[in-house]
Amino acid sequence: MQTQKMTSTAALEILQTIYGFDEFRGQQQAIVDTVIAGGDALVLMPTGGGKSLCYQIPALARPGTGIIISPLIALMQDQVDALKALDLNAAFINSSMDAQSVAQTENALLAGEIDMLYVAPERLLMPQMLSLIDRCQIALFAIDEAHCVSQWGHDFRREYLGLSILSERYPDVPRIALTATADERSRQEIAGNLQLTEAASFVSSFDRPNxxxxxxxxxxxxxxxxxxxxxxxxxxxxxxxxxxxxxxxxxxxxxxxxxxxxxxxxxxxxxxxxxxxxxxxxxxxxxxxxxxxxxxxxxxxxxxxxxxxxxxxxxxxxxxxxxxxxxxxxxxxxxxxxxxxxxxxxxxxxxxxxxxxxxxxxxxxxxxxxxxxxxxxxxxxxxxxxxxxxxxxxxxxxxxxxxxHPPHTWDATESARKALSCVYRTGQRFGVSYVVDVLLGKDSERIQRFGHERLSTYGIGKEHSALEWRNLFRQLIARGLLAVDVDGHGSVMLTEAARPVLKGIETLHLRELTVATGKRQGSAGRRKRAMAEIAEHDQPLWNALRGLRKQLSDVAGVPAYIVFNDSTLADMIAIKPRDRTEMASVSGVGQHKLEQYGDEFLEVIREHA
The missing domain is CATH 3.40.50.300 (P-loop containing nucleotide triphosphate hydrolases)
Structure with a gap:
């Protein structure tokens, strides 16, 4: 692909001929256009929303190599395999490679023979790696899983903080940072730490309706x-x-x-x-x-x-x-x-x-x-x-x-008052299990040792089972009426929020406990799997297509989805193409995969027609 670099007007052609999709989704087009034109972008898009296309297509359209910074070297092989299955020149450099393999990849990079190169942030920031990049033509830098740069996020990676060097060292190379999860505070920190405060921001809907x-x-x-x-x-x-x-x-x-x-x-x-x-x-x-x-x-x-x-x-x-x-x-x-x-x-x-x-x-x-x-x-x-x-x-x-299945709620005020009162009268120094035993009036050596069988709350909770009481306590803790002691023993204590309920000033409605039976259904009672939208009469074709896909992926030594994913197979069943022209209209069947796999899948479809 390196010898066929294209302009931004060809983005749709790349999408259709290489990836096999008819049109861009959501904000993909605007993101791709921004980066191809040399602009920076901060992209928040849900998993499965097509983030990878937002940097892969600009990397192909712009002169040079796209550098993709990915946090886990364990996944680079499969990401590169997926690109190679599209007949693209992709590679990675990481610590799993021997010196000879690294040298070969570096030489290919210097020769301009690589469309996209995957590296971990630690590798990218090594002086020798930065020196290598200095001597190459770079199409863009893509910073994947960008929430790792935010100390307010949930997957903070300290090495990501060093990526701010990219804006200083390569000011003319566009950068695109992508993540699926970040609240407003994390977004601000991502932009600040990566020096992307002036970047175009694209926030897609977080909804995953499927x-x-x-x-x-x-x-x-x-x-x-x-x-x-x-x-x-x-x-x-x-x-x-x-x-x-x-x-x-x-x-x-x-x-x-x-x-x-x-x-x-x-x-x-x-x-x-x-x-x-x-x-x-x-x-x-x-x-x-x-x-x-x-x-x-x-x-x-x-x-x-x-x-x-x-x-x-x-x-x-x-x-x-x-x-x-x-x-x-x-x-x-x-x-x-x-x-x-x-x-x-x-x-x-x-x-x-x-x-x-x-x-x-x-x-x-x-x-x-x-x-x-x-x-x-x-x-x-x-x-x-x-x-x-x-x-x-x-x-x-x-x-x-x-x-x-809308949950039922119940007026839990009186039961909550019993629970809170028992916590108070036992000294706020016991865990939930012990308090529940007191409420149920259990005759235990421990209760007698503390003299809690003489409390007014001893045995006043027999209208509920132990499981129901634990459910109530969980909701009281969740609502902040009870706090868990930090001493590591799990004792529960009253909070200020408990006072209005204890004094009868506020009522409390909680969701009812639904107890699972724990019984397993036999085969006859099982629902069909998630592919239930495949009609019953098409199930043999579905199984045959998956079988062929498995054979081809085993031969290639790649995951089955790199040949075609489930949604592409489902589209084949919906369209039932009769020739290569119709097969090309199936979502996810690009030009290279059509030539590589099209005839074999067409044969299976014809056999089940």
């Missing part, structure tokens, strides 16, 4: 997750997030015992094992990765059909970015979360004991409070989620759990 959000508090989160997977995602690929490494290991092992293929991923594993598991996830169908938040940034796998959280995330930004790894291809996907009282206690305790300064602790607590608010919400979750990022949705979405 993702269905659901948040609950089941009694047995694992069993509820398995029921969810059996019902909606038999054989689908997905990600399960857990807060601790231990829980990651245990959950992966448990899923494997249930007949699922699950791989663990966390920072405690060796680099080789993490790389192996990530590669399997990207290249095999139907795998589940159970991970801490160390997994996922920059994951390009488009057919992740579900993201599960078995613990409460620390912030709305983290939740949005992690759930956004589902359904990048635009097809129906699920974001399902189970959380409980212990999550709230653990996260608050971790924040209180961190080494951060008080300003950061206040910020982190505010972010957690907002995440709790989203979890306990009784109205449309999507409206609240978008509102957090300054986006609006006029009507309820109709595609979240609260819209589909």
């Amino acid at each position: 993702i269905r959000y659901a948040i609950g508090e089941p009694d047995n989160a694992r069993e509820a997750m398995l029921q969810f997977l059996d019902t909606h995602h038999e054989g689908d690929a997905g990600i399960v997030y857990c807060l601790s490494r231990k829980k990651v290991e245990q959950t992966a092992e448990w899923l494997n015992k249930q007949g699922r293929t699950a791989l663990a991923y966390h920072a405690g594993l060796s680099a080789e094992e993490r790389q192996h598991n990530q590669t399997r996830f990207l290249r095999e169908d139907g795998l589940i990765v159970v991970a801490t938040i160390a997994f996922g940034m920059g994951i390009d796998k488009p057919d992740v059909r579900f993201v599960v959280h078995l613990n409460l995330p620390k912030s709305v930004e983290a939740y949005y970015q992690e759930t956004g790894r589902a359904g990048r291809d635009g097809l129906p996907s699920n974001a399902w979360m189970a959380y409980g009282l212990q999550d709230v206690i653990n996260l608050r305790s971790m924040m209180a004991q961190s080494d951060a300064d008080e300003q950061h602790k206040r910020l982190e607590n505010h972010k957690l409070e907002t995440m709790l608010g989203l979890a306990e919400l009784t109205t449309c979750r999507r409206q609240a989620l978008l509102s957090y990022f300054g986006d609006t949705l006029e009507e309820p979405c109709g595609n979240c759990d609260n819209c589909l």
